[in-house]
Amino acid sequence: MRKSEPPTFSKNSDFYEKVYAVVKEIPPGKVTSYGLIAEFLGAKSSARLVGYAMNGVGNRIEIPAHRVVNRIGLLTGKFHFETPETMKNRLLAEGVEFIDSDQVDMKKHGWSPSEMLPIAFRMSLIK
Numbered sequence: 001m002r003k004s005e006p007p008t009f010s011k012n013s014d015f016y017e018k019v020y021a022v023v024k025e026i027p028p029g030k031v032t033s034y035g036l037i038a039e040f041l042g043a044k045s046s047a048r049l050v051g052y053a054m055n056g057v058g059n060r061i062e063i064p065a066h067r068v069v070n071r072i073g074l075l076t077g078k079f080h081f082e083t084p085e086t087m088k089n090r091l092l093a094e095g096v097e098f099i100d101s102d103q104v105d106m107k108k109h110g111w112s113p114s115e116m117l118p119i120a121f122r123m124s125l126i127k
Contacts, residue, residue: 003076007110009032012127015041015043015046015049015053016053018041018073018126019037019041019053019054020053020057020063021125022037022040022041022087022125023037023063023065023067023068024062024063024064024118025066025109025116025117025121026064026067026068026111026113028064028095029094029095029096029109030096030109030110030111031058031067031068031069031073031074031091031096031106031110031111032067032068032080032112032113033047033068033069033070033110033111034048034051034054034057034068034070034072034113035047035050035071036071036112036113036114037050037068037113037116040052040112040113040117040122041122041125041126044059044062047071048062050068051076051077054068054077055077055080056080057069057080057110059070059082062085062110063079064090065077065080065114066081066086066087066090067111068071069076069093069104069106072101072103072106073104073105073106073109073110074103074104075087075088075102075103075104078102088102091104096109097109097110
C-alpha cells in the first residue's frame, strides 16, 4: 500500500499566514497545541514550524498567540510575550484554568481545529 502524499501549500501562500488564520479561530477560553494546528494544515510533523510562527506574534493582539500551548498544555511560548507572565494572565482573563502553575487544563479548555472548524475553512487554506 502506497503512503498518501502530504498536501502541498500554494506557491502564493505562506505557511505562517495559514497558521495565523487558524489561531484567529480559537475561541476565547480555549487553547490548542502547535501539533494540532500543524495536523489541521496537513503538515503533521511541522509542530515546530508552527511554534516558530508563534514566536513573533506575542504582541500582535489580532493573533491570539496566548491560546497556543504545547501538547500537554504547558506555556512553552511564554518567553515570546512582553513578560513571561503575559501569556498566563491573558488566559486567566479568559477564564482558562490551570492544573499546575504553567499547565492549562487541556481536558477542560482544549480545542481541536480539525474537530471544530468546517472542512471548507481547511480547504481554503490547503491546495
